[in-house]
Amino acid sequence: MAVDILGRLLEEGDPATASGHRGTQPRMGFFTDTSVCIGCKACEVACKEWNHVPEDGLQFTGMSYDNSGGLGADTWRHVAFIEQRTAGTTGSAGGTGGVRWLMASDVCKHCTHAACLDVCPTGSLFRTEFGTVVVQEDICNGCGYCISACPYGVIDQRRGDGRAWKCTLCYDRLGAGAEPACAKACPTESIQFGPLDELRERARGRLAQLQEAGVAGARLYGEDPGDGVGGDGAFFLLLDEPEVYGLPPDPVVTTRDLPSMYRRAAAAAGILASAVAVVFAGVRR
Amino acid sequence: MRPRGGEQPVVGEATFRSYYGQPILNRPVWAAPDIPGYLFLGGLAGASSVVAAAAAASGRRSLARASKLSSTAAIGLSGAALVHDLGRPARFYNMLRVFKPTSPMSVGSWLLAGFAPMSAAASVAALTGRFRLAGAAGTVGAAALGPLVATYTAALVSDTAVPAWHEGHREMPFVFAASALASAAGMGLAAAPHSETAPLRVLGAAAGAAELGLIEAMKRGMPDVKGAFEAGRARRYEWGARVGTAAGVVAAVTLGRRGRFGAALSGACLLAGSALTRFAVFEAGIASAEDPRYTVVPQRRRLSEGART
Numbered sequence: 001m002a003v004d005i006l007g008r009l010l011e012e013g014d015p016a017t018a019s020g021h022r023g024t025q026p027r028m029g030f031f032t033d034t035s036v037c038i039g040c041k042a043c044e045v046a047c048k049e050w051n052h053v054p055e056d057g058l059q060f061t062g063m064s065y066d067n068s069g070g071l072g073a074d075t076w077r078h079v080a081f082i083e084q085r086t087a088g089t090t091g092s093a094g095g096t097g098g099v100r101w102l103m104a105s106d107v108c109k110h111c112t113h114a115a116c117l118d119v120c121p122t123g124s125l126f127r128t129e130f131g132t133v134v135v136q137e138d139i140c141n142g143c144g145y146c147i148s149a150c151p152y153g154v155i156d157q158r159r160g161d162g163r164a165w166k167c168t169l170c171y172d173r174l175g176a177g178a179e180p181a182c183a184k185a186c187p188t189e190s191i192q193f194g195p196l197d198e199l200r201e202r203a204r205g206r207l208a209q210l211q212e213a214g215v216a217g218a219r220l221y222g223e224d225p226g227d228g229v230g231g232d233g234a235f236f237l238l239l240d241e242p243e244v245y246g247l248p249p250d251p252v253v254t255t256r257d258l259p260s261m262y263r264r265a266a267a268a269a270g271i272l273a274s275a276v277a278v279v280f281a282g283v284r285r
Numbered sequence: 286m287r288p289r290g291g292e293q294p295v296v297g298e299a300t301f302r303s304y305y306g307q308p309i310l311n312r313p314v315w316a317a318p319d320i321p322g323y324l325f326l327g328g329l330a331g332a333s334s335v336v337a338a339a340a341a342a343s344g345r346r347s348l349a350r351a352s353k354l355s356s357t358a359a360i361g362l363s364g365a366a367l368v369h370d371l372g373r374p375a376r377f378y379n380m381l382r383v384f385k386p387t388s389p390m391s392v393g394s395w396l397l398a399g400f401a402p403m404s405a406a407a408s409v410a411a412l413t414g415r416f417r418l419a420g421a422a423g424t425v426g427a428a429a430l431g432p433l434v435a436t437y438t439a440a441l442v443s444d445t446a447v448p449a450w451h452e453g454h455r456e457m458p459f460v461f462a463a464s465a466l467a468s469a470a471g472m473g474l475a476a477a478p479h480s481e482t483a484p485l486r487v488l489g490a491a492a493g494a495a496e497l498g499l500i501e502a503m504k505r506g507m508p509d510v511k512g513a514f515e516a517g518r519a520r521r522y523e524w525g526a527r528v529g530t531a532a533g534v535v536a537a538v539t540l541g542r543r544g545r546f547g548a549a550l551s552g553a554c555l556l557a558g559s560a561l562t563r564f565a566v567f568e569a570g571i572a573s574a575e576d577p578r579y580t581v582v583p584q585r586r587r588l589s590e591g592a593r594t
Contacts, residue, residue, distance in 0.1 A: 009387060063305045064305070069307065070304075070307060070308075070311075071311075072311060080304060082304065115445075115446065118387040118388065119387065119388045119389070119390065119444060119445075120385075120388060121380055121383075121385060121388045121390035121391035121394060122376075122379040122380060122382050122383065122391075123382055123383040123385065124379070139376075139379055139382070140372075140373070140376075140379075141371050141372065141373045141374075141376035141377060141379045141380070142371045142372015142373040142376075143370075143371055143372070143380070143390060144313065144314040144315055144370075144371075144372065145388065145390050145445075147311050147313060147314050148313040148314075148315065148445035148446065148447050148450075148574075149444065149445050149446055150310070150311065150446060151310070151446040152309070152310075153308065153309050153310040153311040154311070155311070156311045156314070157314045157372050161372070162371070162372025162373045163372055163373060164372070241302055243301065243302045243303055243304070243309070243577070243581045243585075244302050244303070244304060245304055246303070246304030246307055246309055246577075247309070248309050248580055248581070248584055249581060249584045249585055249588060250584035250585070250587050250588050251446075251584070254443075254444050254445055254446055254451055255387055255444060257443075257444075257451070257454055258387065258389070258440065258444050260454070260455070261389075261439070261440040261443050261444060261454050261457075261458070262389075262440055264439075264440075264454075264455065264457075264458045264459070265433070265436040265437050265439055265440045265458040266433070266436075267458070268432075268436040268439070268458035268459045268461065268462035269432030269433045269435065269436045269458075269462065270432065271459070271462060272332060272335065272432045272435060272436065272462045272465065272466050273335055273428075273431075273432045275466065275488065275491070275492070276332075276335045276336060276339050276466070276484075276488065277339060279484045279487050279488050279491075280339040280340070280342070280343050280484045281343075283483050283484040283487060284483075
């Protein structure tokens with residue numbers, strides 16, 4: 001029987017080590033550099049093929065070139081297309097004629113403090129030795145708690161199946177020493193896979209390069225271990241505000257407030273019991 | 286779906302940007318009436334077990350019996366609703382595979398696993414007049430866990446990224462405690478003889494008034510999100526909850542004093558008000574998850590104020 005302790009909720013340091021893994025395996029992750037994404041969706045396709053992810057609706061959304069809409073049980077990589085009017089000059093991000101396109105491949109963030117993992121009541125979600133977060137589908141009973149808990153809208157319930165599904169960061173491929181299918185398929189190295197420390201260093205270099213070149217709005221998203229989820233295992237270089245890409249500007253792991261919620265639930269329970277006792281003792285028949 | 290430029294949505298009172306107006310969060314898969322019904326029934330069961338013990342201790346035997354039976358019936362229906370809501374109902378027993386304090390659902394599963402048999406023991410003894418020792422132990426045990434059964438559900442829904450649930454996490458346990466007590470008092474007023482329910486008129490009126498005030502306080506604590514309560518189903522349910530609970534409170538201290546009929550009317554209003562409160566909270570959460578404004582605006586405010594609340 002696994003027992004997690006509330007005190008561990010916001011533990012610093014490597015999440016795999018905090019979860020009990022012993023060894024020298026570094027934390028692995030993604031750095032998605034959206035400034036070189038060409039919107040080819042090879043990542044979406046490669047992910048589906050490798051992970052046997054079923055089709056996700058084949059709907060025509062009528063917005064941009066994005067028909068998969070967002071991440072979900074059957075979309076583990078999602079390419080966003082954002083068409084923006086610019087001042088009319090040729091933008092360095094590839095826009096001409098007063099329009100620029102932002103393209104970005106979104107994925108599960110494999111948070112340092114993962115709300116989905118914290119709230120899973122069955123132990124189906126777990127932290128791997130690579131520091132990633134994975135669902136054990138033979139255990140998930142489809143309670144749906146992880147879906148309400150995820151601050152990014154990543155994990156979802158698969159229709160007709162009932163269980164929760166999301167990106168595994170290709171746990172099976174990692175175990176065999178291969179890189180995840182999406183990163184392997186990406187033709188522009190927009191999706192980079194590797195040890196998180198190396199990726200963060202590389203990302204800082206790339207950001208400096210872009211800022212030097214005068215690309216306005218370039219920023220890193222999810223790389224800061226001091227953010228509300230303790231930093232993302234999959235982080236991004238964006239060219240506009242996160243919400244423009246459908247990402248929350250300041251996500252916070254909900255369980256950060258759980259100790260306070262428990263204290264208040266206990267206090268409320270105490271008041272309820274006391275009120276009944278006092279009134280029954282005080283009211284004569 | 287109409288395309289809305291990601292760079293220009295200006296909606297309502299707050300300006301925010303989004304990806305074509307798409308939600309950031311995935312819609313909770315918890316469904317009505319299962320989950321809001323459970324929030325209500327769990328509260329009714331937990332608080333009724335406390336009323337049952339107090340009634341038994343003060344010699345109000347009919348009230349004790351009615352409260353025990355309603356507690357057991359409510360917790361039984363709760364279990365059915367919870368299992369029914371699972372994506373894989375046949376695997377419900379995996380809830381007891383681990384004990385995880387970081388998951389209010391895990392804590393709640395163990396609470397229910399302890400509470401339900403004790404509540405049932407109390408009811409069996411009350412119905413049959415046999416197994417009195419087990420019945421007494423069940424009555425006391427259920428009353429000990431009952432308050433937590435009634436309030437842990439506030440931590441359950443607040444421990445999510447759903448704006449209208451999480452932003453209310455400070456007040457939600459008190460809203461749920463008041464709502465649970467109002468419903469348990471209401472059930473007792475409706476089901477027990479008038480001679481035994483004087484304390485419930487006081488409790489029902491006080492808890493109902495607290496329920497009305499606390500949900501307003503909770504909404505005041507979330508200025509960027511309370512709009513989710515002010516539209517659609519949440520708004521209708523909340524109006525119903527206000528009318529029901531207010532009527533129950535007034536009836537408890539007026540008609541309810543005169544006789545069984547008035548007391549039962551008051552009780553029915555309190556029960557309906559409590560149930561509608563839970564449905565309003567539930568629907569406000571769903572609405573807040575489906576609109577990116579409720580995710581973006583509070584987070585932007587937090588960033589601009591340079592502090593995390």
